[in-house]
Amino acid sequence: MAAATLNKAKRRKKSNFGQDNLVGYLFIGPWLAAFLLFTFIPISVSLLLSFTDYNVLANSGEFIGLDNFQRMFFEDRRYWRSVNATLKYVVFSVPLRLVFALGVAMLLNSYRRGVGVYRAAFYAPSIIGGSIAVAVMWREIFGNDGLVNFALNLLGIDGPNWLGRPETAIWTLIILAAWQFGSPMLIFLAGLKNIPKHLYESAEIDGANAWQRFLRITLPMLTPIIFFNLIMQLISGFMVFTQAFIVTQGKPLDTTLFYALYVYRRAFEQNEMGYASAMAWVMLMVIALLTALVFRSSSYWVHYEAGDGS
Amino acid sequence: MLRKKAFFIILALALFVLPTLALMAQDMTEVRISWWGSQNRHDRTIAAIELYEELNHDIDIVYEFQGWGDHWTKLSTQAAGGELPDIMQHDYARIEEWVANGLLMPLDGYIESGAIDTMSIADSSLAGGMVDGQMYGINLGNNSEVFTLDTDAFAEAGIELPPLDWTWTQFEEIANQIHDSLGIHGIGVLTSDQLWKSQYMGCCDQWSYAADGMSLGYEDDQPLIDYYSMLLRLQESGGMQSYEDSVARGDQGVEAQLIVSQEAAMAYHWSNQIVAVWNASGAERNFVMYPIPRPEGGQSQNYIKPSMFFSITSQAEQPDAAAAFIDWFVNSVEANEILEAERGVPISSVVRDALLPNLGAAQAEMFNYLGVIEMDNSPIRPADPAAHADVVNNIFVPEFVEPVMYGMISPEDAASYLREEANRILAAQ
Amino acid sequence: MAQRGANPSARPPLPWHQRKPLRALVYHGFVGLFALLMLYPILWLVGSSFKPPDEIWTNQTAILPQEFYPQNYPNGWAGFGGISFTTFYRNSLFYATVGTLLSVSASAVVAYGFARLRFRGRRFWFAIMLVTLMLPTQVQIIPQYIVFKQLGWLNTFYPLLLPRIGGSAFFIFMIIQFIRSIPRDLDEAAMIDGASKIGIFRLVILPQLTPAIITAAIFSFYWTWDEFLVPLIYLNSPELYLVSLALRTFSDPSGQTDWGAIFAMSALSLLPVFVIFIAFQRYLVEGISTTGLKG
Known part of the structure; x- marks a missing residue:
């Protein structure tokens, strides 16, 4: 790796970007210190616990090899239901959130009157996060006589009992996630602001229409931010917890039993921290693998102004 | 520059000034206590603690409180860190697990010495705190399951109130009548694990778990199958709220019961919850409390359950002072005038008599109901085995109740799967 | 905004929908309706916070209370x-402000x-940093609790604040992405002028990062404000x-719960987060147009 860096440095005309070992570690020093002091031990311990039957209340556990993994893969029906629910959530909510966030960010990225109010309105749902009030409210909206069914009724459709049906319950959580697209939206907005305006001006002189400008300038210039949002939404999608924790509690029939919720239940309701840690580490592996794949792919589609892809 | 300065000042505040707030007085005996509850309970308990500190100048009670779910997350973390408080509020369904892991201290010594005075407390009120023949929790209030009837709705539907020893057959008939004449449900869902646990008391004098907690305590699946067949019939007819609807509404607490919004004429809950039900419904409504219906020719399915305990943890630093506080909390009339039976009917007869004259309508009904249950009940069974939460959360609800109520599996098949899996978990603890 | 109007050459080309008044109407109609839909649940929450206790569950769907109950x-x-809540707000404002800074x-x-900066182990540490985001807090709580207990920091803000001296992986990665879209020519020009790496960071990079930092501050404030699991464990x-x-701490599923009070305090708790957002979001619009021109 050092050789590769060196080569790259050589390729540049000026060798100013050589090895910055000392300054580099100076700059990442705060993170490294905090990591070694506060994060490294808990993470390592949780890895060790995943090979034990550690129980929180007993505060002890024995080494049991791979039993936890055998148990989750071959004996635990609920485990696979939680995998199922989580995958479904990730597959639908991540693209939905990204598309919503980017679309609305584009809509709001103009200098017209009242745009500040809209921005606040679209961000507002994202700040009500995890309070108990959200659960009550969301149940009310998707209830039998709630807002959604009222609207469907006007269209002559007899809506189902959304949160009560195993086929539809998870969709209310996916919609909840899509509704809270505020944070990727803000990041997109910040990204849009960073696109140099002269690019648009010269494109317009060349006679490019709005759609062409979007495809040729906005989209490519935004790829680093799209890349970031994709990675983060992927990670947070797999780790989704709060929505199910406060709204559905995994019901009905475990169709909304998200992975992290099941981990929490095993850890703090059954006190099986060993088993919970094993589950958490399996998920970590899966997310890490997917993230690595996205990183691999990024050299094909992410455009950096700075000109390096590493 | 200025911003930088401000930043460092705030940082300094963060690091040095704030923790000093946590410094405690030095030469007093400090007793730490932790409970779960809602605003009402926090207010009353804190007021009682302040009174106690006034009466005992050398005692400093340091308290922590949180919601129900957070209580267990926090306390089990403290247990693993050896940081448990002296006194913790405990629950009948969890106490055995904590005892099995050596986290609670037996209180028998304090009871024998009279440090915790049980003179005016009936043995049946204390029995719930016994695990393996030793006392690990002092009951903070008597509770029992109840069917609450909306008498106005009954009158409107022209249905006569049943006798107190009503049967499941009568119940089913009434629920359907209510639905037919008023268009509302007879009752909300009746799939609670509580009803499963006491199911076999009525017919067969058995309990969901065997006495040693190592297996299920009933031999015959048929009564369970019959019960769930009845629930399926009621769900179909509308006599009971559908399970689907109850899932959609979620567990939003006592106040969200259908009887409150007049979408049902009956409700099933714990007796101390009548206060919350009545408050949320409005004072002009009229309710009466009934025992659980019983099987034809069977006996009472009700038992008197401790609503919650105070336990002294094995990590306690001041167990003696803790015991003195518990004694006062349970026996003092002054304390209970502040607490107002919020945790259930007080177990001390002296306290109970002192509170009687000043009760509100809901509380009077609750006291009265507990009197009825005391006359006719089944004895309380041993506290739930340590694996109870595992059985309920991972088998009973997801593999039995839900598939049966969604019609994905027959009650017969589900009952035998429940038996098989529950026995496996229980035997393995 | 007035400034921008005065300088039409700095203005980006108008999008299609902005060129005619009719299209402006369509825009406001569509976006406005959508915004209202987004706000509906919050309006419901605020409305419900004024319902008396015996109305909350009996008049659930309505936004407006039948009886106005500010109590x-x-x-x-x-x-x-x-x-x-005076105490709780003071603590939360302190924690969210210091934590965000x-x-x-x-x-x-x-x-x-x-x-x-190119240094040995850069990719390795970066990967480790991302991995720390992938393990649920729930399985780290107990070992972490024991570490902080050994340090004697229980019942203080240390366990909540000190880990933040290393920043947060989410923001680090986000800011990295923003830095990487800043042209390197600027760095190199500054370097020729004799600036050190630290100088480049202060003089070249930092001023360009305003939108990223503002965004991070908005998120950080809200996430810190909303955090409960770690504070629950450490603050006794x-x-x-x-x-x-x-x-x-207001509610108990098995006991009496004052839902009106919960709704009222929930609605109120949105206020500081919202104020921070309103105060900062204008920098997202205004601060940047000039830097865009510089590049």
Whole structure:
């Protein structure tokens, strides 16, 4: 790796970007210190616990090899239901959130009157996060006589009992996630602001229409931010917890039993921290693998102004 | 520059000034206590603690409180860190697990010495705190399951109130009548694990778990199958709220019961919850409390359950002072005038008599109901085995109740799967 | 905005829908309706916070209460046994402000290190940093609790604040992405002028990062404000409780719950987060147009 860096440095005309070992570690020093002091031990311990039957209340556990993994893969029906629910959530909510966030960010990225109010309105749902009030409210909206069914009724459709049906319950959580697209939206907005305006001006002189400008300038210039949002939404999608924790509690029939919720239940309701840690580490592996794949792919589609892809 | 300065000042505040707030007085005996509850309970308990500190100048009670779910997350973390408080509020369904892991201290010594005075407390009120023949929790209030009837709705539907020893057959008939004449449900869902646990008391004098907690305590699946067949019939007819609807509404607490919004004429809950039900419904409504219906020719399915305990943890630093506080909390009339039976009917007869004259309508009904249950009940069974939460959360609800109520599996098949899996978990603890 | 109007050459080309008044109407109609839909649940929450106790569950779907009952606010604000929301707000404001300052400033510094400096182990540490995001907090709580207990930091803000001296992985990665879209020509020009790496960070990179840092500050404030699991574990004395904890302490599924007070305090707890957003979001619009021209 050092050789590769060196080569790259050589390729540049000026060798100013050589090895910055000392300054580099100076700059990442705060993170490294905090990591070694506060994060490294808990993470390592949780890895060790995943090979034990550690129980929180007993505060002890024995080494049991791979039993936890055998148990989750071959004996635990609920485990696979939680995998199922989580995958479904990730597959639908991540693209939905990204598309919503980017679309609305584009809509709001103009200098017209009242745009500040809209921005606040679209961000507002994202700040009500995890309070108990959200659960009550969301149940009310998707209830039998709630807002959604009222609207469907006007269209002559007899809506189902959304949160009560195993086929539809998870969709209310996916919609909840899509509704809270505020944070990727803000990041997109910040990204849009960073696109140099002269690019648009010269494109317009060349006679490019709005759609062409979007495809040729906005989209490519935004790829680093799209890349970031994709990675983060992927990670947070797999780790989704709060929505199910406060709204559905995994019901009905475990169709909304998200992975992290099941981990929490095993850890703090059954006190099986060993088993919970094993589950958490399996998920970590899966997310890490997917993230690595996205990183691999990024050299094909992410455009950096700075000109390096590493 | 200025911003930088401000930043460092705030940082300094963060690091040095704030923790000093946590410094405690030095030469007093400090007793730490932790409970779960809602605003009402926090207010009353804190007021009682302040009174106690006034009466005992050398005692400093340091308290922590949180919601129900957070209580267990926090306390089990403290247990693993050896940081448990002296006194913790405990629950009948969890106490055995904590005892099995050596986290609670037996209180028998304090009871024998009279440090915790049980003179005016009936043995049946204390029995719930016994695990393996030793006392690990002092009951903070008597509770029992109840069917609450909306008498106005009954009158409107022209249905006569049943006798107190009503049967499941009568119940089913009434629920359907209510639905037919008023268009509302007879009752909300009746799939609670509580009803499963006491199911076999009525017919067969058995309990969901065997006495040693190592297996299920009933031999015959048929009564369970019959019960769930009845629930399926009621769900179909509308006599009971559908399970689907109850899932959609979620567990939003006592106040969200259908009887409150007049979408049902009956409700099933714990007796101390009548206060919350009545408050949320409005004072002009009229309710009466009934025992659980019983099987034809069977006996009472009700038992008197401790609503919650105070336990002294094995990590306690001041167990003696803790015991003195518990004694006062349970026996003092002054304390209970502040607490107002919020945790259930007080177990001390002296306290109970002192509170009687000043009760509100809901509380009077609750006291009265507990009197009825005391006359006719089944004895309380041993506290739930340590694996109870595992059985309920991972088998009973997801593999039995839900598939049966969604019609994905027959009650017969589900009952035998429940038996098989529950026995496996229980035997393995 | 007025400024921008005065300088039409700095203005980006108008999008299609802005060229005719009719299209402006379509825009406002569509976006406005959508915004209203987004706000509906919040309006419902605020409306419900003015319903009396016997109306909350009996008149659930309505936004407007039948009987206006502002008493929920003082009832909720009273808190628990004399410890009121004044205390909880003070704690939360302190924690969210200091926590945000720490997280965001540290993240910017660390991000520059990862984005622009080549040092041995860079990719390795970056990967490790991302991995720390992938393990649920729930399985780290107990070992972490024991570490902080050994340090004697239970019942203080240390366990909540000190880990933030390293920034947050989310913001570090986000700021890295922003730095990487800043042209390197600027760095190189500054370097020719004799600026050091630290000088480049301060003079070239930092001014360009305003939108990223503002965004990070908005998020960080809200996430810190909303956090409950870690504060629950470490803060024991009610005098140290945060608003997020207090809100969860109101309700007991098996006992009596004052839902009106919960709604009132939940609605109120959105206010500081919203104010921060409103105060900062204009920098997202205004601060940048000039830097865009510089490049």
